[in-house]
């Protein structure tokens with residue numbers, strides 16, 4: 472069985488509403504930049520990374536798939552995705568320019584496509600292939616209600632509506648221009664919805680250490696669940712210092728490009744919730760390695776949803792130490808088996824593969840070149 476063809480694709484899918492923002496970005500579309508891997512027997516696997524739909528950047532990722540990785544795969548025997556990943560990652564000229572950034576995002580898409588094809592050939596959902604038995608459902612937390620661009624009243628109303636829909640956990644963005652704004656929003660939300668709902672927060676790397684320490688100190692009575700990316704993404708020592716001086720748990724991992732870098736945070740006691748993302752950390756292969764490191768350290772995994780949880784739902788169902796999973800519904804309608812939440816819980820997917828196969832309609836509507 473050989474790999475017949477590997478080709479790139481780009482889809483730009485509108486976000487809910489016209490525009491959303493966190494502390495560092497405002498976007499109107501989500502970029503689904505991926506690889507389509509076709510095998511000799513006709514099996515087709517899809518994988519993708521997630522972007523802010525910046526077309527010049529997306530074209531670089533697509534070019535890396537078509538020009539760097541496809542020639543190494545086409546005509547080769549189709550083997551275990553982990554073996555392909557190792558060969559592609561350690562290819563000397565690509566390793567020289569890769570390991571992070573554009574090339575790594577491209578490799579993540581390729582890796583997921585190969586896992587999707589691998590699972591389809593076994594006629595099993597990905598969670599079974601990576602070692603379920605799996606839970607029938609996973610608790611979801613809703614991020615789409617809590618963007619920084621929502622005024623405070625709308626934020627509170629959104630959370631109440633999410634609770635009515637069955638969510639028992641939400642995440643709200645922080646990192647406004649003034650810390651007082653963040654504190655007021657957190658206090659107003661807790662006052663309005665009471666203690667029964669889990670509230671996580673996310674600063675998207677915006678703060679310095681003193682600001683993060685002050686946020687943690689002042690929100691202590693609110694019993695927040697975690698602060699995500701309080702500080703610059705790669706700063707292990709400052710996260711270690713924050714963890715040592717505050718009681719607010721730290722979550723991070725979405726901006727980390729390999730399991731080894733994430734392990735630096737784990738070894739320094741610089742985080743409490745481990746958030747690898749298949750779209751950045753090395754596809755399914757890198758995610759499983761990162762999750763194993765977390766398990767060895769006794770830490771829960773809470774995948775970041777750069778894939779809007781299409782693939783991560785399989786991870787969360789299969790891994791016993793995966794806690795709640797992020798819900799952002801922007802691209803679910805684009806896939807033959809959309810990630811689905813009922814009464815605040817993601818439902819386990821059952822179709823063979825990684826839930827990454829686009830619908831014909833999405834393929835025709837959202838593709839850009």
Ligand SMILES: [Mg+2]
Nearest residue numbers: 673699700725
């Ligand atoms: Mg985040």
